[in-house]
Amino acid sequence: MKRPQFEPLKPKVALGIAAHADDLDFGAGGTLAAYARDGCEVHYLIITDGCKGSADPNISPASLIKTRQNEQRAAADIIGVKSVEFLDYPDGELEVTMALKRQLAKVIRIIKPDVVITIDPSMIYAASYGSINHPDHRAAGQATLDAVFPLARDHLNLPELLAAGYPPHKTPTVLLINLEHSNFCVDITDTFDTKMAAILAHASQFANQAETKERAELIATSAGQQYGHKLAESFMRIDIR
Numbered sequence: 002m003k004r005p006q007f008e009p010l011k012p013k014v015a016l017g018i019a020a021h022a023d024d025l026d027f028g029a030g031g032t033l034a035a036y037a038r039d040g041c042e043v044h045y046l047i048i049t050d051g052c053k054g055s056a057d058p059n060i061s062p063a064s065l066i067k068t069r070q071n072e073q074r075a076a077a078d079i080i081g082v083k084s085v086e087f088l089d090y091p092d093g094e095l096e097v098t099m100a101l102k103r104q105l106a107k108v109i110r111i112i113k114p115d116v117v118i119t120i121d122p123s124m125i126y127a128a129s130y131g132s133i134n135h136p137d138h139r140a141a142g143q144a145t146l147d148a149v150f151p152l153a154r155d156h157l158n159l160p161e162l163l164a165a166g167y168p169p170h171k172t173p174t175v176l177l178i179n180l181e182h183s184n185f186c187v188d189i190t191d192t193f194d195t196k197m198a199a200i201l202a203h204a205s206q207f208a209n210q211a212e213t214k215e216r217a218e219l220i221a222t223s224a225g226q227q228y229g230h231k232l233a234e235s236f237m238r239i240d241i242r
Contacts, residue, residue: 005184007238010174012036012115018046018105018145019120020095020137021054022073023203027217028178029118030080030196031189032234036116037081038192044112045077045085048101048141053092055205068205076202079195095140097147105148106159110167119145121177121237130180130220142177149175150241176236180220183235186228193221193232 015036017025025033025045037043051069052062060068070087077085088104095101109117122142126133152158154171163169176185189196197214200207207213224235 005238007185007240010036010116010176010187011039012041012174014042014044014112014114015116015118016044016046016109016112016114017118018048018108018141020047020049020135020141021092022047022051022069023076023200023206024120024138024141024178025118026076026080026196026199026203028120029176029234029236030076030199031192031221031232032176032187032236033082033118034080034192034195034199035187035189043080043082044114045073045082046088046105046108047073047085048088048090048144049092049095049137050087050089051092057205065205069203072203072205076199079199079202093137095137097140097144101144102147102152103159103162105144106152107162107167109148109153109172110162110170113170114172116174116176117145117149117172118176118178118236121179121182122146124179124181127180130216132180146175171241173241175239175241177239179235179237183224183227183237185238186224186230186233186235188225188228188230188232189221189234190225190231193218 019025050066120138120142122139124134149172156169221232225233
C-alpha cells in the first residue's frame, strides 16, 4: 500500500498523553523537543502513578510515585515542556472508563492542542524489538482516542463540561506511537541528544544508561532508514476530518 503524503507538522500547541512517567520521553521525546524548540507549547498528561514500575525490593510504592513524578518533571524541563499533570490512577490497573475519558476530554478542551501524541492502542506487541506493550499503554491510548473523538469535539457529548465553561475542541491531528507500523515520521537527528537526556532523567527506570541509549538509537535509526533520515521517530498519523 502506498504511504500517504503528509505535510510537515508545525503545531502551536501539542499535548502528550501517556500512562507512565517515561512513556512520552522514550516514544516521542525527540519530536516533542523539536516542537518545543520551534516555539510550540508542549504539555504532558501522565495518567497513572507509576507505583509498580520498579524491580527494587526495598522501595515503597509511595516513594516510587514521588521519585517518578520528580523524574518526569526533570525530563520535561529538558524537553522544554510547559506543564506536566498527573492523574494518579493506580499503575497496572488502568481501564478505559467513562470517568477517565471525561478527564482527558476536559484537559483537551482546556489546552486546545493542534496535535495529540499517545501510544497506539492497537500495538499489543512489537516482536522485532522483543516487546509486549504494557496494558496501561493500550488503555491510555484508547481512552485518549475516545476523548479526542467524539468527546472533546462534539458539543452534545459531555454537556456538563460545556456548562462548566469548557467548550468543545477539535484536535486536527493525532500521532500514535507504534514501533513497527507507521505512515509518518519526524526527523530527530538534531534533537536525539535532548531526547536521550530526558530518558536518562528517569533513573529509576533506566539504570543501565549504555543499554538504554543503544535501544533508543536502534529504534531511531530503524525509523530513520524507512524515511530517509539519520534518526527519526515514526508514528501512525491521523488527520481528523
